[in-house]
Amino acid sequence: MQKNSVSPSSPAPDRESLRPDCSNCFALCCTALGFSRTADFPIDKPPGTPCQNLASDFSCTIHDSLRPRGFRGCTVFDCFGAGQSVSQNLFHGVSWRTRPETAKDMFTAFKIVRQLHEMLWYLTEAAARTFDPDTSHQVDELRTTIENALKDPQQVLALDLDALHARVRSHLMDISEEVRASFLATGNDHLDTALVPGADLMGKKLRSRSLGGADLRGACLIAADLRACDLSGADLLGADLRDARLEGADLSEALFLTQAQVSAATGDRSTRLPTDLSRPAHWSDNG
Ligand code: SF4
Incomplete structure (x- = not known):
């Protein structure tokens, strides 16, 4: 297999903030999201409601037996760090239980921020794997745009997600083509x-x-x-x-x-x- 012999344009990225930190999250995946009875979940749960297995301290009462009990989906789900970002940064560490009037916005923000963090996950890799410094720079600019929007809940709620998705997709496809060509x-x-x-x-x-x-x-x-x-x-x-x-x-x-x-x-x-x-x-x- 032939691989490109030059180094990518950026060093290995740090994705630490894009990993889930459940200890700093108000169990947003267990409340904001809904799921249907499937091979991955044994129950129906509407969005915006706490799961029946959620404890008052936001932990899961069946954490150690999720798979045997049929909650396989819970062991696979990845919020890309959106949970702690929304809980601690956008809503300043005050939970939807403490201030129920924030629940609706918090759950909506979680769904959006998860998408934004997922974009950042891919863009971080894309910037590191392209061999073209100009492309890497453009990707970094897009990452900065997203990171700046993440500082303000109102900006998050007002984002044109479709337009952002299109821009991200375009970069990912270009960089995919470039990287895959090096493995030809x-x-x-x-x-x-x-x-x-x-x-x-x-x-x-x-x-x-x-x-x-x-x-x-x-x-x-x-x-x-x-x-x-x-x-x-x-x-x-x-x-x-x-x-x-x-x-x-x-x-x-x-x-x-x-x-x-x-x-x-x-x-x-x-x-x-x-x-x-x-x-x-x-x-x-x-x-
Ligand atoms: S089973 Fe546990 S991890 Fe899964 S949604 Fe319910 S509380 Fe969350």
């Missing part, structure tokens, strides 16, 4: 015409394939067999990896991977992840 090499299986953005690859057997530089953005990889695959430089933006098998797979240089995608998949100690993602506690110790 004859023999890579990404030339397979089935491996395209949005492809339905549910249950597909891809074991040990070299997928470096593949564009799998938005692909359905539910229960796909990706064991021992090389996914270096593969664009996995929004790919559905639920129950995908990742034992022995190398995702250490995959593009636009999130903790939620990793947590929804299955893997073990032999799965290689990007340095800023964690091995889920429920993964096997084998490998």
Whole structure:
């Protein structure tokens, strides 16, 4: 596999503020969001209401047995740090329980801020992985625009999210193309015409394939067999990896991977992840 020999234009980014810190959050994912009875949740819960398992101190009363009780979705969800940002920065550490009149705005802000933090998650990686200093600079400017908006609840509520999404998407696609091109090499299986953005690859057997530089953005990889695959430089933006098998797979240089995608998949100690993602506690110790 041929990789670009020059260094990306920015050093490895710090995504610390984009990781959930439940101890500083008023359980906004357990209240603001709704969920329906599915394989990931055993109950229906309307948005804007506390989950039946939420304790008065904002902890989860079944935290240690979420998966056995059918709340798998709770072990996968990632707020990208929006919970503590809204709770502590926008609403100054005063909870919706203390001031119920703020609940509606707080829950609305949480849903928006989660999207903004998700954009920042991707943009941070994008700025670090492009080899073009001008592109990196443009991405940094967009990040600054979002970070400035995050300082004021009124600005957050007034944002044109669709326009922002479009700008972010455009940068991510350009940088994906640039990064994936650096992984182009004859023999890579990404030339397979089935491996395209949005492809339905549910249950597909891809074991040990070299997928470096593949564009799998938005692909359905539910229960796909990706064991021992090389996914270096593969664009996995929004790919559905639920129950995908990742034992022995190398995702250490995959593009636009999130903790939620990793947590929804299955893997073990032999799965290689990007340095800023964690091995889920429920993964096997084998490998
Ligand atoms: S089960 Fe626990 S983690 Fe899941 S929504 Fe309810 S309180 Fe939150």
